[in-house]
Amino acid sequence: MNKVQNNRAWFLILPMLLLVAFSAIVPLMTVVNYSVQDVFDANTRFFTGTEWFEVMLNDRALQAALLRQFAFSFTILAIEVPLGIGIALLMPKRGWQASAVLILITLPLLIPWNVVGSIWQLFTRSDIGLMGVSIRELGYAYNITRNPSDAWVTIILMDVWHWTPLIALLCYSGLRAIPDAYYQAARIDRASKWAVFRYIQLPKLTNVLVIGVLLRFMHSFMIYAEPFVLTGGGPGSSTTFLSQTLTTMAIGQRDLGPSAAFSLIYFLIILLVCWVFYTAIMNSQKDNTTQGGA
């Protein structure tokens, strides 16, 4: 759409800007402020420069948590995005069945995050949980508080359960927005199902997938309540992700300087990865449209 140049549009933005700035800029400045100081109490603080950043970047536990975080985020994206697209393609298109499936599928999204943890705890406990007991009956000594790989797999399963609906929901509505004419043209050309998916449905889904993938990536990087409730980060530190490390440091130990420095590093990492994702997807989309137009 051709937009008109109009600087008065700023007035429409202003209320939003003030509100977001209040909740974003002031706290961010505080974090920057802390990250370069050693804070003892409200009145005793020393300027330390970039010392905390060096400490944090060389911290082995943090590096491990970061690696674990990336492994987790990419695993769940690799599972949830294709699965979500698949579910969206399978969902009924109209009638009461469509409504019923839609409501059932969205359920996990609307449960508070710590409740999700509780649900999965109740579900996977090997004495009272349906899944835990079933797996034990099958002869496998399933135990998420002792066995790190069990804990890891369970957390991924929980995340897939919790968040695949978001991708499915976005894709479902994206699919609904494709005009019938496209499908008719494909039928006339005798396009195979795969061709229809590859050249009609997938390109039309790109925009909603951008929202889905970015939101999923950001949220998986901030994951806190679910693993905290389910495993408490254990066994050992096998399911301790970045947010939990940070929260323990800031709230538990009140190490303000280091945790502020860590926060900024963390923020920059998310920013960088999201920017890369965003540009990559946007560029590939541009290629698609030029190909389609040619």
Add this chain to the structure above:
Amino acid sequence: MTSSVPTTPDRVRRQAAEAAAKRRKRTRSATVRWRRRALLGFYLIFVILPIYWLLNLSFQSNSEILGTFSFWPRSFTLGNYVGIFTDANWYMGYVNSLAYVLMNMLISISVALPAAYAFSRFKFIGDKHLFFWLLTNLMAPPAVFLLPYFQLYYSVGLFDTHIAVALAHCLFNIPLAVWILEGFMSGVPKEVDETAYIDGYSFPAFFVKIFLPMIRSGIGVTLFFLFMFSWVELLLSRTLTATNAQPIASIMTRTSTASGIDWGTLAAAGVLTIIPGIVVVYFVRNHIAKGFALGRT
């Protein structure tokens, strides 16, 4: 005389062939349809089972939960729910949560609508940078902001009020609302605006009477997302409240005491947190299916 001589008119043979093809196609698509249903069915079972288990445990007493393993409550009890509804500490949690979620929805949508309109219709100094900056707020992990938030809201005297949580959730809800609404608004042709101005509408009258009804489904979807993210968020709402505005998700941590975890109450409280969500999805379900991708394709 050979058998190759046609005995039936062409038209009849063609119809027969078509009918046979149609029959084949119908049986094939029936198996395909059955397979699709089965696959979807498996997924739905996967979605439902943990929730079913929560429901199952919420109708059992603690001794039954820990004593015998069964697929359904043997001695059905509503005791856990009664416990929640008769204790003000518990049910006020739901009221608090709903209060700040509704406030947040109202604030977010009312500032996001004009902002999204500006982004979708006008070029202005710094528009692209501003939009990306907005998105970066979605990326700000709440853990990063916990402490500064606590201090900020404490120093302005908003600590432990509903509005504090509502404002804090604006951090991620307003950018999301602008992002989604901008997509919907870009889907409405600009000629609509121009025609309205020619017809003598002022901007506010046009916006409320003509434009908003056109993106109704977009607003529905946005409200759904606003509700969802504010309702499920825990870290900020827990940090910014103590007793008066404590959200339900935070009160639920009370079920684990020195004498062990009160599984029955935990399960019942969990079931009760799902219900507002079901109500909201029920009302916006048609919008989700019809509207979301509008303008974003």
